[in-house]
Amino acid sequence: MTPRPRAISSEDKAQKRNEILDAAETLWLEDQHEIANMHSVATAAGVAKGTLYLYFPSKEELFLSLHERQVRTFFEMIIERAHQAKPMNIHEMHTVVRRFIESTPAFLPLTTLVHGLLERQIPAETSFVFKERILNHLNQAVDALKPHFPNITAHMMMQSYAMIIGLWQLLRPTPLRELIKERLEDVACSDDYLNALESALNALWRGNLMQEPVS
Amino acid sequence: MTPRPRAISSEDKAQKRNEILDAAETLWLEDQHEIANMHSVATAAGVAKGTLYLYFPSKEELFLSLHERQVRTFFEMIIERAHQAKPMNIHEMHTVVRRFIESTPAFLPLTTLVHGLLERQIPAETSFVFKERILNHLNQAVDALKPHFPNITAHMMMQSYAMIIGLWQLLRPTPLRELIKERLEDVACSDDYLNALESALNALWRGNLMQEPVS
Amino acid sequence: MTPRPRAISSEDKAQKRNEILDAAETLWLEDQHEIANMHSVATAAGVAKGTLYLYFPSKEELFLSLHERQVRTFFEMIIERAHQAKPMNIHEMHTVVRRFIESTPAFLPLTTLVHGLLERQIPAETSFVFKERILNHLNQAVDALKPHFPNITAHMMMQSYAMIIGLWQLLRPTPLRELIKERLEDVACSDDYLNALESALNALWRGNLMQEPVS
């Protein structure tokens, strides 16, 4: 009816793009059973369906962009903390991770979906560029963390990231959780994903930062 | 056209079920861009479409069953090795993992898909039962490994499993791989997923089996 | 598993046939949203699917047979009452109708379905034979009612039957019923189907049995 407010300047465009991503994120949180359809995203963003395609070449790339925005935020949070004068240890590191995960509940489910589904349906080139950017962020984080963890490597960061997403896929909140608590004897230290993750990252970093391999 | 060989006994039925899973596995390997449609599976298995639904309630549960068969095999390989007299160390452990992954190329992609997509479309009850069985296998593997790794825990195993799938999602063979090699300086020890995994599991187990936490 | 008790004698067969119809009638009453599938009928009747086809050539003819059994009962009830010495008037007639409808709640819905669906999918010959039998019953009823209503005709009976099923299709119990009550001013005499039917049959018979046409 009233198509009006057009995004002319590139700031306007960037903002509209972000509004669309906001709408997609909201919808994703509302129902993670499946990715929202473009009609819903358009409606939630207050634009017409066709407009979405002015900002994103396809549905998959729209959600990939949303994911990328989240990942970027994740590494920015780490870098920001690392730049503070206060020294970090593994626990501090994990606190940042925990804070991000809790402040961005759409992150882990969407990560799983992106890796499981979207990536297959995205042009190799796009996928490549996406991963390149992620890797850049990761490397920047490594650099920022060097003062706190002199032995840190990009591999360590990638392993940690892998643990974050892999463990979530096994322990995501479901009816399963109750079962897991019963089956694992030493439940004391891991009654849910975040605790299990802390424990896992502790071990991982300890193992990586130790000099001596186990015999 | 020729409906013939009927599976009357329950052994016959189990075999037919497995034949269907074999067909699904083959198709999955041929094209991992998306799950094969039921028509293709039926044709590949040499049965009619309707027959598939005599053995599996839905497409999703068919592929979940395929995944479960693979996971079961994985833990059976571990248990089998553990039962041999010859002592194991971390490297031996990883050899088993590597052998399984290489002998079952459909495993990691399907795992990613199961966690990313299928699970959302499966009744909670089914999903629960599936996870329960996996957990059983995992616990049996822990028990079998106890003689070799006295300090092993179910959490360690779950962390390792999480690393296996999480790392694969980051490093799966794609155009990305070439990029990674360039970006990560110390490529020596990780020119692909399996090497990166060995390194990660080493660190993880080392960290878990060490007595002293890093300060 | 235990196929055994075979119906050899034709009484056995007739009884088994009736048991199947009983099962079908029960299922139909349980859910009138759609005709039960053959699997359900077989299960409810305690036989195998294939057995149904020993007694009925198709699903449609099974339900047509069920319908015919009900219609036969309907006319038998009328004839039985007509044979009693006690004289009948229109009201008595309607009492029989009401008693049948109330004792056979599956009748009217199934009649609607039979006319709306089944007939189209049934061989003309079968359909013909079915209607011929119904007509026989109807004519017998007319003969039986002659002593009570000397001017009665087969047409009157058919009109009455048409009113019974036509009115039900308009007034069948649904959320609509409440609405109808509000819309029709003179609700006094018809707060539901059975009352509306009595009123309609009264008018119909009165109009038929009157000598003089309205000018």
Add this chain to the structure above:
Amino acid sequence: MTPRPRAISSEDKAQKRNEILDAAETLWLEDQHEIANMHSVATAAGVAKGTLYLYFPSKEELFLSLHERQVRTFFEMIIERAHQAKPMNIHEMHTVVRRFIESTPAFLPLTTLVHGLLERQIPAETSFVFKERILNHLNQAVDALKPHFPNITAHMMMQSYAMIIGLWQLLRPTPLRELIKERLEDVACSDDYLNALESALNALWRGNLMQEPVS
């Protein structure tokens, strides 16, 4: 292929909707063995399958809409005639009915189907609204007929409507028709549905408009 003429204004949309209903009506007349599938309707209407779903939420509701359009026309024909100065009697009334039925051969078969099948598969709310509208038309017709038939009631109209559809289900042209002629002795006045209907409506109206009940 050639999506062209877009219905933007609501008049355009209403027209397109009607064109779709026209196509459905034509197909229904061509073969009443079963409701045409959506592919056929789309092709006949010259639109794509998906377009049908822009105008009707489901196949059932499409055909229900078609039925409603017919019913509306029916009552409009009655009202139109009633508004003419020329006085009406029962015979005139029946002439309108006959003219409608003959000009809309799709009406009676579709009515039977709607009541027998479609209605079960339609949301109660939709079904309710449909019946409400029909009732409105019926009441308007009653009002329009008051000058001609001072004693007319909504119940009479409903009974007449019930007779129209009920009788058709019993006498619809089939192999049965020949049989009926042989069985009913006084064939003079009812050699087919329309004659039988006239006779029935005569009796019904006579009975309703008479002051004295039969003893």
Add this chain to the structure above:
DNA sequence: AATGAATGAGGTTTCATTCAT
């Protein structure tokens, strides 16, 4: 006679994307 495993045609609906306006 009875079983139930196997068949396979059949059709609705969704929804990402396009492009005329």
Add this chain to the structure above:
DNA sequence: CATGAATGAAACCTCATTCAT
């Protein structure tokens, strides 16, 4: 730039029926 009407491919699953046992 923005809209939203139109497209049409795609695929799951049901279930009546058959027939080997």
